Amino acid sequence: METIQQAIRRKAAGCTCGNHHPLALETIMIEAGALKYVAPYLIENSWRRTVIVADDHTCEAAGQQLMDRLSAAGIDCHLCLVKPDRQGDVVADEAALVQVMLEISPDDDILVAVGAGTIHDMVRWIASKMNKPFVSVPTAPSVDGFTSKGAPILIRGEKKTIPAGAPVALFADLEVLAKAPAALIAAGYGDMLGKYTSLFDWTFSHWIADEPYCPAAAEITAEALSACVDHTEEIARRSEEGIRILMSSLIQSGLAMQLFGQSHPASGSEHHLSHYWEMEYLRLGKKQLLHGAKIGVASMEISALYHKLGSCGEFPLRSGLESTDLVKGDRILARWEDIRKRISEIPSPDRLRELLGRMEGPTAPEELGIGSELLQRSMREAHRVRDRYTLLKAFNELGAGSAHLT
Numbered sequence: 001m002e003t004i005q006q007a008i009r010r011k012a013a014g015c016t017c018g019n020h021h022p023l024a025l026e027t028i029m030i031e032a033g034a035l036k037y038v039a040p041y042l043i044e045n046s047w048r049r050t051v052i053v054a055d056d057h058t059c060e061a062a063g064q065q066l067m068d069r070l071s072a073a074g075i076d077c078h079l080c081l082v083k084p085d086r087q088g089d090v091v092a093d094e095a096a097l098v099q100v101m102l103e104i105s106p107d108d109d110i111l112v113a114v115g116a117g118t119i120h121d122m123v124r125w126i127a128s129k130m131n132k133p134f135v136s137v138p139t140a141p142s143v144d145g146f147t148s149k150g151a152p153i154l155i156r157g158e159k160k161t162i163p164a165g166a167p168v169a170l171f172a173d174l175e176v177l178a179k180a181p182a183a184l185i186a187a188g189y190g191d192m193l194g195k196y197t198s199l200f201d202w203t204f205s206h207w208i209a210d211e212p213y214c215p216a217a218a219e220i221t222a223e224a225l226s227a228c229v230d231h232t233e234e235i236a237r238r239s240e241e242g243i244r245i246l247m248s249s250l251i252q253s254g255l256a257m258q259l260f261g262q263s264h265p266a267s268g269s270e271h272h273l274s275h276y277w278e279m280e281y282l283r284l285g286k287k288q289l290l291h292g293a294k295i296g297v298a299s300m301e302i303s304a305l306y307h308k309l310g311s312c313g314e315f316p317l318r319s320g321l322e323s324t325d326l327v328k329g330d331r332i333l334a335r336w337e338d339i340r341k342r343i344s345e346i347p348s349p350d351r352l353r354e355l356l357g358r359m360e361g362p363t364a365p366e367e368l369g370i371g372s373e374l375l376q377r378s379m380r381e382a383h384r385v386r387d388r389y390t391l392l393k394a395f396n397e398l399g400a401g402s403a404h405l406t
Contacts, residue, residue, distance in 0.1 A: 004028055004248065008220055008255050015216035021261040025147055027169035030247055032240065034173040035066055038112070038135065039073035041169055047109040047133075049076045053100055053123050055090045056081060058115035061139040062176045066114060078103070082119065089288045092121040093154040101126055110134060113167070116184065117143035117291055120167075125151035128165040136167035140180035141188040141247040142292055146170060147254030150263050152275075157282050159275045159385065166258055170251065178243050183290060186361030188246055189235055190296025193355060194270045195225040195253065196346050197302045201268030201390040203342055208331045209389035211264070220256040221265040224249035229355065236358045269383065269392035273298035276382035280374060289368050296356045297365055300349040301379065306391060310343035316400040328389075329398050339391075 002010075005023055012020050029037055042050060050070060054063035059081060070077045080103040084090050100122055104111070111134040113123035120136060120143075127134040128151075136146050145152075151164035199218060206213035228235065228249045234242030256265045263271075274294035281288055309315070315336050317329045332339065347355075353363045362368050365375050383393035 004252055004255065008216075008252070008259060011216045011220060012259060015214060017212075017214045017216070019212045019214045019261065020216075020259055023255060023258055024149070024166040025168065025170060025255065025258070028172075028251060029170070030172040030174065030244055030251070032174045034171040035062060035069060035137070035176070038066060038137065038171050039070050039075060041135070041171075042070070042075055042110065043073060047075075049105075049107055049109045050112055051078045051080055051104050051108050051110075052112045052114055053080045053082065053119060054114040055084070055119065058119060058139045061179065062137060062173065063114040066112070066137060078108070080104070082122065087285065087287045090118050091154060091282075091288065092118050092125070092152065094156075097122055097126060097153070101130070104130060104132075108132065112137055114139060116140045117145050120146055121151045121153065124149070124164040124166070125153055125162060128163075133168045134165070136170040138170070138172050138247070139176055140184035141172075141177050141243060141250055142180070142184040142191070142290070143188065144191050144250040144253035144257075144266055147251050148257045148263065149261075150257070154282065157279060159279055161263065161386075172247050172251070174240050174243055174247075177247055178238055178240060182238075182360060183293070185235070185238065185243070185246070186356070186359035187290040187292025187296075188250055189228060189232075189292070189359045190294075190299075190356060190361055191292035192225055192228045192246070192249055192253065193352055194268075194295040194299045195221050195266055196352075197270045197299050197306070198264075198266050198268035199225075200306070200342055200346055201388070201392075202264045204339065204391050204394075205264070205389040207335055207338070208328055208394065211389060212260075212262075214260045214265075217256040217260040217265045220259070221253050224252040224256070232355060232358055236360075264388070267386075268388070269302045269390040270295055270298040272382040272385045272388075272390070272392065273301065273378050275385045276378040277368075277370060277374065280378075286369075293362050293368060296352070297362055297368055297370070300352045300356075300363070301365070301375065302392065303346050303352055304349045305379065305395070306343050306346060307348060309391065309395065310340045315339075315398075317398055318400040321398060325398055328394065332394060332398070
């Protein structure tokens with residue numbers, strides 16, 4: 001049976017975009033009982049000194065079990081528990097990064113990330129900085145960043161995605177993943193639904209701002225998204241097959257980013273809204289929201305805006321633009337019918353709300369505690385979070401304003 005990596009390499013072989021990067025991940029295991037394969041893998045590669053990085057919850061979910069297995073196999077193991085912040089959140093900020101780095105010895109051979117997105121973001125950045133390999137052990141199918149090379153890190157309260165390293169192997173134990181809190185499974189599904197708008201924004205940025213594009217990475221991401229939507233009921237029931245499909249799709253999305261070398265396939269305006277909300281919550285000292293929960297809701301807001309724009313016979317370009325913006329404006333006008341067609345392929349906000357509702361995840365900003373003022377401000381300002389030319393960015397910088405859409 002063809003592995004995920006083999007399928008991606010096959011698709012890449014037929015793509016001539018010139019934007020491919022080698023896949024750094026050779027070992028991916030997604031099955032019940034996958035934890036038992038970690039020790040043999042480490043021994044086979046002569047990695048005998050191991051640091052397991054987890055938090056209190058992920059240690060209980062899989063970290064302690066893995067620690068016991070590695071110790072029984074004669075592997076020297078150290079458990080590093082990441083401390084939460086004052087709000088009780090484990091976040092990838094300076095304090096957490098320094099804490100983990102201080103617990104890693106130069107003699108340690110390899111790091112093992114046991115957790116969800118935040119633990120992996122920390123470990124991939126630290127492993128890269130300390131020139132050590134790391135193994136991924138997800139405890140929830142909650143994000144698509146397990147296999148990516150970008151590490152979203154909080155620096156002085158600002159979210160920055162920093163180039164880092166991918167894991168050398170991933171062991172996803174379906175028995176562990178199926179026991180994850182329902183909110184985390186809904187978050188993983190929400191993260192996948194965000195690909196509807198991210199794939200649109202990527203095409204838009206390529207057409208209008210000449211940003212690099214890879215048809216193979218786009219196809220890989222779209223197939224992962226379709227697999228999730230086609231198996232919504234199985235995922236909602238938390239069946240083993242449903243969890244396998246969700247986890248496989250998240251991994252596939254991460255590998256598409258790895259193939260392309262950037263996060264464009266899986267991160268567009270919906271992610272910019274999410275990052276904006278996250279930074280606002282940090283500024284206010286409020287408890288953090290699940291990444292995928294924010295993405296799902298943000299996707300509905302972006303879908304609503306884009307469909308309103310798509311209903312316009314012509315992009316509402318404002319007057320008095322400078323020459324650089326005029327070039328982009330002219331390009332948008334010239335391709336407006338193509339853009340409208342692509343917008344029509346994005347599910348409506350109601351359809352996205354229906355899908356998220358089946359997962360019993362949040363389906364509106366107010367369910368996340370996102371008030372009207374923050375929502376409207378983020379719709380005006382979140383495009384500045386990343387230097388990426390999305391339709392949201394074009395609307396805010398070139399558009400005639402929201403009044404034109406009412």
